[in-house]
Amino acid sequence: MEYIIHISILISIYAILGLSLNLVVGFTGLLSVTQAAFYGIGAYVTAILLTSTGMNFFLALIIGMAITGVCSLAIGFVLSKFKDDYYALGSFGFNVIIYSIFLNWQSLTRGPLGIPGIPRPSLFGFTFSENVWFLALSIVLLILVYFICRFITGSSFGRVLKSIREDEGAISAFGYRTLWYKLAIFVISAMMASIAGSLFASYITFIDPSSFVLSESIFILAIIILGGLANNKGAVIGAACLILLPEILRFVGFPDDIAAQMRQVVYGVILVALMLYRPQGLIGEYRL
Template identity: 50%
Template sequence: MEYLINLAILFGIYSMLALSLNMLIGMGGLVSLAQAAFYGIGAYATAIGMTSLGLGFFTTIILGIVVNAILAFVVGKILARFQGDYYAIVSAGLSIIVFSILQNWKSVTHGPLGIFGIGKPEIGSYTFYSNTAFLGLVMVFTVAFYMLYQWINKSSFGRVLKALREDEHLTHVMGYKTKQYKSVIFVLSAALSGIAGAFFASYIAFIDPSSFQLKEGIFLFTIIIVGGLSSAIGSVVGALILISLPEVLRFVGLPYETAAQLQQMIYGAMLLLMMIFKPQGLFGKYRM
């Protein structure tokens, strides 16, 4: 049971990440691979804040949001000039830069040795020390993310984003400041990723740059592609599948000499089949 609770915590964290990324890609059509960078900044804000500055968990969440928002605002201004593939490439560049900073700014991030001993969230005198309590907190935030997604999706802001996704030029001609819309959703998505990062750091209690590489951004992208673009439920289901599938495969009675390799092959094959039969994702409302 305890194992499932841990799995559920990870599922919750990745659901938050997928929802924040789907706002950007699914709603806005802005293919960003920088999500892992903002996720990492949020995680490091919590790790450094809690272990070096003595801040509380929730204060470090705010710190992560602020740092991410500022960075995303600056980078968003640059990214707003790009569209389609170029947007993806430039965002991938940001991911690589952030990873490089995390890896090399050793006096602050401890480089590849990482930061350990990250504490659990506290409210007053209550510490979310048990995994069940931690899961409860993660789920509260996951539901809040879900509701925020749905609210934005139905709002006029969300409708403009979807129009922008379908035809940016036309949306601009209709009088909407498309660059501003792109910047706002980029900042919002980055800030939300930082929250997920904070939970990840507190849950794992140890972080190093390897968890926030470009490949993590591609993994998050895969989650929303499998679940379906522009769909809140798709983000959550995508996270459920991609997080739990490799864990489920641990229980398949494969011969131990080749189990690890076979598990990865099965995992890859299942994703491939899913894409063949459901190219728009399981709950996708929009196809790239």
């Protein structure tokens, strides 16, 4: 049972990350691989505030979102100079930069040693120390993020985002300042990733820079490509699949000495096969 709760908490956290990245990649067509950096900023801000000041988790979560918002505004502004493949490369660079900051600003982040002993959230004297309660909290936040995403993508604003994805030059010719739209959604998306970071830090109670490397951003990208770009449900389904798949493979009777490697291979093969036969993802509404 503890195992299922643990997996469910991870799915919730990654579903929030998937939903947030889908706003930028799926709906606005900006191929960003910086999401793990914003996830990391949220996690670090929460970890540092909780361990050094003993601040309430929810206040730390909001401060984390604010700091992530400011960082993403600056990064988004620089990235807005790029298009398409160059955008992806630029965002790649920012993930590496932020990761190096986590690793090297040792007076603040303790570098590779990481930050241990992060307390669990508490609210009005109730502490979410049991995993089942932490799961409930994660699901509440996931639902909140899901409905915000649905609200955004269902609005006129969301329709403009999609038109930017389709032809930015054409939509600006019809009177839209696309830069502001791109910045707005980039910041909103980063702040959502920061929520996931706060949850992660407080759940694992220990963070170090290795959780926020570039491959984590690519994993989040894989979630939404698998689940389906430009579809909010797709992001949640994608997170569930990619977290569950390696777990399910644990129950396949590979010989012990090669089990771990076989799981990696099967996992990879399933992803490649899916992209070959269903490139729009499971329930996607947009193809890159």
